[in-house]
Amino acid sequence: MSNKTATLITRIGQCDKNQFERIAKSHNLTPSELLRRLVLTEIGKNETFKAVGPEPQKIGTTRLTIRLAEFLMDSVKLRAESKGMATGRWVSALVQSHVSNAPVVxxxxxxxxxxxxxxxxxxxxxxxxxxxxxxSPQNHNGHIDLGALSKLPTSIENAKQNIRTVIKATWQGWGVVD
Structure with a gap:
């Protein structure tokens, strides 16, 4: 258990203080909690959890029941529908993506x-x-349709771009930092 008895104090302008308080509120934190996190991050002692991977002996599933306010549940349903997923599957994928720090496809x-x-x-x-x-021995003159060959780089580049697009959208959709 950490001992939080030391205090840091600084002076800033009222406008900066108001902006800092708005930022803290937008993250559902108190200004002191946000300041504590910023200081710990800066000195390399942030309290972030390490990403976890699957453990073979714990690969099974466990049921979890949660209660949400109606407005939150409505938002969860909308987000799940936008991903084409059932609500429970979306919540499970959300937890998985944040705990493992990897997107769920x-x-x-x-x-x-x-x-x-x-x-x-x-x-x-x-x-x-x-x-x-x-x-082949039948190709005595070495002729080949160069039109077909000229289309290959474009096809390959299009496929690569499609893959990059899907991967980027997946990572961004689950809030995973690349």
């Missing part, structure tokens, strides 16, 4: 990533066919 995102993976596989097969054609 939704079913929609998995489907998008699978589609992109299929597209990249098709591009790879096309490249293999081109290589086989170039190396």
């Amino acid at each position: 939704t079913e929609k995102e998995v489907l998008v990533l699978r589609a992109i993976s299929r597209e990249l596989s098709a591009i790879g097969r096309n490249i293999n066919q081109i290589a086989r054609h170039l190396n």
Whole structure:
């Protein structure tokens, strides 16, 4: 248990104090609690928890019941719907993302990533066919359709951009800092 008996005092302008109090209130903290957290973070003693990973012996699930004010529950339902998830699944994913400090991929995102993976596989097969054609004994003159080859970098770049977009949206959606 820590001993919190020391006091730090400083003087700032009234305008700065008012702004600091607004910031503290927006984080549901008292000004002194926000100041304490800022000082501890600055000196490297912040009280943040380390991200946890799954432990094989504790991989099972446990039921948890929570009570929320009606306005909070309405907000939870809206956010879950926006992710295409059931309310309980969304709350579970939210807790998981904050405890593990990693985003939880939704079913929609998995489907998008699978589609992109299929597209990249098709591009790879096309490249293999081109290589086989170039190396085959029937290809005496070395001709190949360069139009098809010129489309490959664009297709690959589009697929990579789609993957980056999904990953960025997932990380931002769960509030995980990259």
